[in-house]
Structure formats: structure tokens, C-alpha cells
Amino acid sequence: VESTGASLKVVPAKIDDFQIQFDKFEEMITAKTKAIIVNSPNNPSGVVYSEETIKKLAEVLNAKSKEYNHPIFLISDEPYREIAYGVDVPYLPKYYDNTIVCYSYSKSFSLPGERIGYIVVPDEVADFGKVYGAIAGAARVLTHVNAPSLFQLVIARCAGKESDMSTYEKNGKLLYNGLIEAGFKCVKPQGAFYLFPQSLEPDDYAFCKRAQKYDLLLVPGSDFGCPGHFRASYCIKTETIEKSLPLFKKLAEEYKK
Structure with missing residues (x-):
């Protein structure tokens, strides 16, 4: 992020439940805001964003995108998606069109350190072709393009199977x-x-x-x-x-x- 000349801002969470503190969140969004990053289930709190939180998040981002006349992308970091205890983990693209999902098998298959996963860019995302191309280009420039071939074979064989959590x-x-x-x-x-x-x-x-x-x-x-x-x-x-x-x-x- 910083290599592009942009900066990261931390939005305070509500300390009693670590859901989004929306009054602070709305204040921090400006005409320069390009994307929001969320992580649920969350590291470090272990909290899952509720459907109510996700719906409110989508509502705010839709309103702000309209106000500033440009899309604000929602980047959903989801390596812990399968590690949830008796609660549903909302799938964000169902609630907000301009959502990009980042997924890693390193947590769901208990392979810490093996950074192998995928990025989902739904067709509904604004400027789909440019966004998809930018992600592919960034992967090459930042040398993230190829996971070791052994683990590509491991994931191909194990994808779709459930781990014991x-x-x-x-x-x-x-x-x-x-x-x-x-x-x-x-x-x-x-x-x-x-x-x-x-x-x-x-x-x-x-x-x-x-x-x-x-x-x-x-x-x-x-x-x-x-x-x-x-x-x-x-x-x-x-x-x-x-x-x-x-x-x-x-x-x-x-x-x-």
C-alpha cells in the first residue's frame, strides 16, 4: 500500500464485542478512500462479524461510493473462514458488489507458513478487467506468482475436503x-x-x-x-x-x- 503512495488507517473496534465502530468508520472515509480491508473470523480477536455488521458495512460503503462518485472496494481477508465455532460466517460478496476475497489454505488445512490460496474477483466488481489485471500484475511484480509445485498438488488433491477443527x-x-x-x-x-x-x-x-x-x-x-x-x-x-x-x-x- 505504502509503495503506491497511499497510507493505511486503523478503524477502532468496539471493545465490548470487537464489531465495527461505525461512527468512527464513517468519519474516516473520505473522497481519497480506495478500499477497506476486513478480516473475519478475526486475527487477533477471534470475533466473527455478524450479518448485521456486514449489512451496515455494505450500506455505508454504497452510500459513500455514491457520494464520492467512485467505487470503494471491500477486501475480505478470509484465511480463517472454516475455523468458526457454532456461528455462520457471512460471505461478503453476497452483500456488497465491489468485494474482493483473499483466501489461504494455510489455516483451513493447518499448513501454517505455506502461503497458498487464491483471490476472487467477482464479475460484479467495478472495472472488473482492470482490477483483475492489476492483481495479476502485482503478483508478478511482488514475486507472489508461484507457490511450490508440491503444495499446488497437495491443495488440488485436498480442496473441498474438511479438516477437523x-x-x-x-x-x-x-x-x-x-x-x-x-x-x-x-x-x-x-x-x-x-x-x-x-x-x-x-x-x-x-x-x-x-x-x-x-x-x-x-x-x-x-x-x-x-x-x-x-x-x-x-x-x-x-x-x-x-x-x-x-x-x-x-x-x-x-x-x-
């Missing part, structure tokens, strides 16, 4: 319940494999540094544009999470002294 769901419940019991505040995850609790002090970097004393490796929320939080990943062995829960309790007790 029950371990992620089990791990998420275990970690969430353990952190709540230890006194943390956290939105319950609906998908992906992350928790995003509030840190126990305003400085999330300092909090994550202190957590390292207990071998807890956490990511500061400030790195995601949301200070005062931290990300904990649970795409690990269940026994590792079980061992971590007493350590989270010890960490929390430090803040009660």
Missing part, C-alpha cells in the same frame, strides 16, 4: 475459561485460534514483557492498533495450554499485590 475449539474454550477464572477480561472467541484479552496494565508491551518471566509468549495489542490488550494463540498442543493456566494465574496475582 475440534481441537482448536477445545483449546479455545480451555484457554478462555482459564483466563476468565484468573481474572482477565476477554471477548469469547467465535473463530480463528486467538484470544485477545485486556492486559492487566495500560502498557501492553510492559505486560507482555512481564509475562515472559513465566514463559508466556504474548503479542502486545498495540501491534494490532488496539493498545491495552494482548494476543494469545491457541493453535498449540492442548497439554501446553493446560500447563500455561497456572502460570497465567501467577501472573495475574502479581497485579493484585
Whole structure:
């Protein structure tokens, strides 16, 4: 984005449920806005955007596109689409025509690091030919054009099959319940494999540094544009999470002294 002379702006989420904070969102859209990027199920919060949120998002973007007389594209980043726990994940092109979908098999097939996937440019997208050509050209210029041939064969054989996501769901419940019991505040995850609790002090970097004393490796929320939080990943062995829960309790007790 920055190589084109553009800039990225972070839209604040509602802290109580991490849905879009629409008053702030509408204020930040200007005549220069070209695209909006969303990620649902979300990294780092584990939240899935509700159908109500998606409908409101489409309504706002349609109105703003009309107001500024140019399309505002919606880029839907969906590597966690299949990792959802008892909730529906709305498919955004059904709600907004100018949606481009980016998908990766690295999460749905539990192949972290293997960046192989696809981009969907529906026929309904404004200037379809130019957009499709620009994406193809960018892939070549940025050297993203060919995944290793072995994994192309793997994906061709596995596409359409379902992976067992029950371990992620089990791990998420275990970690969430353990952190709540230890006194943390956290939105319950609906998908992906992350928790995003509030840190126990305003400085999330300092909090994550202190957590390292207990071998807890956490990511500061400030790195995601949301200070005062931290990300904990649970795409690990269940026994590792079980061992971590007493350590989270010890960490929390430090803040009660």
C-alpha cells in the first residue's frame, strides 16, 4: 500500500464485542478512500462479524461510493473462514458488489507458513478487467506468482475436503475459561485460534514483557492498533495450554499485590 503512495488507517473496534465502530468508520472515509480491508473470523480477536455488521458495512460503503462518485472496494481477508465455532460466517460478496476475497489454505488445512490460496474477483466488481489485471500484475511484480509445485498438488488433491477443527475449539474454550477464572477480561472467541484479552496494565508491551518471566509468549495489542490488550494463540498442543493456566494465574496475582 505504502509503495503506491497511499497510507493505511486503523478503524477502532468496539471493545465490548470487537464489531465495527461505525461512527468512527464513517468519519474516516473520505473522497481519497480506495478500499477497506476486513478480516473475519478475526486475527487477533477471534470475533466473527455478524450479518448485521456486514449489512451496515455494505450500506455505508454504497452510500459513500455514491457520494464520492467512485467505487470503494471491500477486501475480505478470509484465511480463517472454516475455523468458526457454532456461528455462520457471512460471505461478503453476497452483500456488497465491489468485494474482493483473499483466501489461504494455510489455516483451513493447518499448513501454517505455506502461503497458498487464491483471490476472487467477482464479475460484479467495478472495472472488473482492470482490477483483475492489476492483481495479476502485482503478483508478478511482488514475486507472489508461484507457490511450490508440491503444495499446488497437495491443495488440488485436498480442496473441498474438511479438516477437523475440534481441537482448536477445545483449546479455545480451555484457554478462555482459564483466563476468565484468573481474572482477565476477554471477548469469547467465535473463530480463528486467538484470544485477545485486556492486559492487566495500560502498557501492553510492559505486560507482555512481564509475562515472559513465566514463559508466556504474548503479542502486545498495540501491534494490532488496539493498545491495552494482548494476543494469545491457541493453535498449540492442548497439554501446553493446560500447563500455561497456572502460570497465567501467577501472573495475574502479581497485579493484585
